[in-house]
Amino acid sequence: MFEIIIAIISLIIGIALGYALKKYISEGKINDANVLAARIINDAEHDAESKKKELLLEAKDEIHRLRNENDNEIKQRRKELQSLENRLVNREESVERKISSLEKKEERLNSRLDEVKEKYNKAENLVVQREEELQRISGLTSEEGKKILLSELEKEIVQESAVIIKENEARIKDESNKYARNIIAQAIQRCAADQVAENTVSVVNLPNDEMKGRIIGREGRNIRSIESLTGVDLIIDDTPEAVVLSSFDPVRREIARIALEKLVSDGRIHPTRIEESVEKAKKEVDIMIKESGEQAAYDAGVHGIHPELIKYLGRLKYRTSYGQNVLKHAVEVSNIAGILADEIGADVRLAKRGGLLHDIGKSIDHEVEGPHVDLGVDLARKYKESAGVIDAIESHHGDIEPKFIESVLVQAADAISAARPGARRETVESYIKRLEKLEEIATSFKGVEKSYAIQAGREIRIIVKPEEISEAEITLTARNIVKQIENDLDFPGQIKVNVIRETRAVEYAK
Numbered sequence: 409m410f411e412i413i414i415a416i417i418s419l420i421i422g423i424a425l426g427y428a429l430k431k432y433i434s435e436g437k438i439n440d441a442n443v444l445a446a447r448i449i450n451d452a453e454h455d456a457e458s459k460k461k462e463l464l465l466e467a468k469d470e471i472h473r474l475r476n477e478n479d480n481e482i483k484q485r486r487k488e489l490q491s492l493e494n495r496l497v498n499r500e501e502s503v504e505r506k507i508s509s510l511e512k513k514e515e516r517l518n519s520r521l522d523e524v525k526e527k528y529n530k531a532e533n534l535v536v537q538r539e540e541e542l543q544r545i546s547g548l549t550s551e552e553g554k555k556i557l558l559s560e561l562e563k564e565i566v567q568e569s570a571v572i573i574k575e576n577e578a579r580i581k582d583e584s585n586k587y588a589r590n591i592i593a594q595a596i597q598r599c600a601a602d603q604v605a606e607n608t609v610s611v612v613n614l615p616n617d618e619m620k621g622r623i624i625g626r627e628g629r630n631i632r633s634i635e636s637l638t639g640v641d642l643i644i645d646d647t648p649e650a651v652v653l654s655s656f657d658p659v660r661r662e663i664a665r666i667a668l669e670k671l672v673s674d675g676r677i678h679p680t681r682i683e684e685s686v687e688k689a690k691k692e693v694d695i696m697i698k699e700s701g702e703q704a705a706y707d708a709g710v711h712g713i714h715p716e717l718i719k720y721l722g723r724l725k726y727r728t729s730y731g732q733n734v735l736k737h738a739v740e741v742s743n744i745a746g747i748l749a750d751e752i753g754a755d756v757r758l759a760k761r762g763g764l765l766h767d768i769g770k771s772i773d774h775e776v777e778g779p780h781v782d783l784g785v786d787l788a789r790k791y792k793e794s795a796g797v798i799d800a801i802e803s804h805h806g807d808i809e810p811k812f813i814e815s816v817l818v819q820a821a822d823a824i825s826a827a828r829p830g831a832r833r834e835t836v837e838s839y840i841k842r843l844e845k846l847e848e849i850a851t852s853f854k855g856v857e858k859s860y861a862i863q864a865g866r867e868i869r870i871i872v873k874p875e876e877i878s879e880a881e882i883t884l885t886a887r888n889i890v891k892q893i894e895n896d897l898d899f900p901g902q903i904k905v906n907v908i909r910e911t912r913a914v915e916y917a918k
Contacts, residue, residue, distance in 0.1 A: 717734035762800025
């Protein structure tokens, strides 16, 4: 029991001592904290005072800066206001000066107006006095005078109107005839299409193939003699019983043909005989040329052509263009041009003469360099043909603008003669090449599957792929093909381009 009491007492004493010790320690910490807090507060107050001073200085600087800017802006505004005020003052002075000037002008105008009114009144008084004087002298009133004057004026106007109407009718009649001739000629001219080609070979038939060896001669002396004398190439090949004569000069080729036929029929073929035959053939051809020229002029009804020009005209007998004899073509053009000229009231003789001679340059285009149009113009000038004939020759291919209405008629007649059915033909080679080129142009476009040239090249049918070219695009495709054909191909007449787009669905019922 005593021990328990001692333990309790010891516990109480320990608690008391612990409390006392704890209180002592707590009071020390509180004192330290108070000291630290006092020091922190003191430092904070010091820093705050420094910050306050800095902020005050910055605020003063900012205020000073803003004040300076405000002062500068006020000065600038004052300058602008002063400038505006000066301009307003100047404008006001200018307006005042203008007003003053206008007032002076108004005064002058009023003064002039008064003068005009005064003169007008005087004029009216004079008119009245004059009318009274005229009435007194004539014994007529003003109304009666007006009626007489109007009656006279009406008569003069009616007479002058009749003269003007008659003159205009005559002028319109003359001009209408002229315009009608031009319109008809231009309408005919639109069908013009010119093509030029010629044959370059002739064939001489032989009685047998043994004659070929005799024509060649020993070591080829006979054939060399013929070629040197005629200027024509002899082609002797495997063709049975035939010799081909080749030359771009149709007259030389005709001389060689006649000479060779004479030699073959005579049977004696040697250089001397060849020379004699060639000379005789030249004379015969010259006579034939002259007679052909005279006959052509007679058939065309054209007279007074120079004899040398007749010879050049006759040489056209041996010239062809797409298989059409040029001399017959010239006569035909002359007749057509004369008919057209008679229909529209143009110069028939000039049209026929120009039509007959329009291709005269083709008679020498193998001997002299240059286009047959220029050569024909030179010949016509050399033999003193008229300006109308020269113009018809020079303009018949459209190289220059025609100056005479008859030249237009010759141009149209030339096209009509060349383009009529059966007048001209193409060689098989050129025809096939044209068809191939036509199909080649069509198939070169994207989306074209096949193309067929039909109706002798007058139409081409083009089948396109429906998956590549739509319905709206086939018209554009046809137009592009037409432009390409016109640019790359020479063809007579016109070519129909038919583009076909087709979609098919095929099924089988089982």
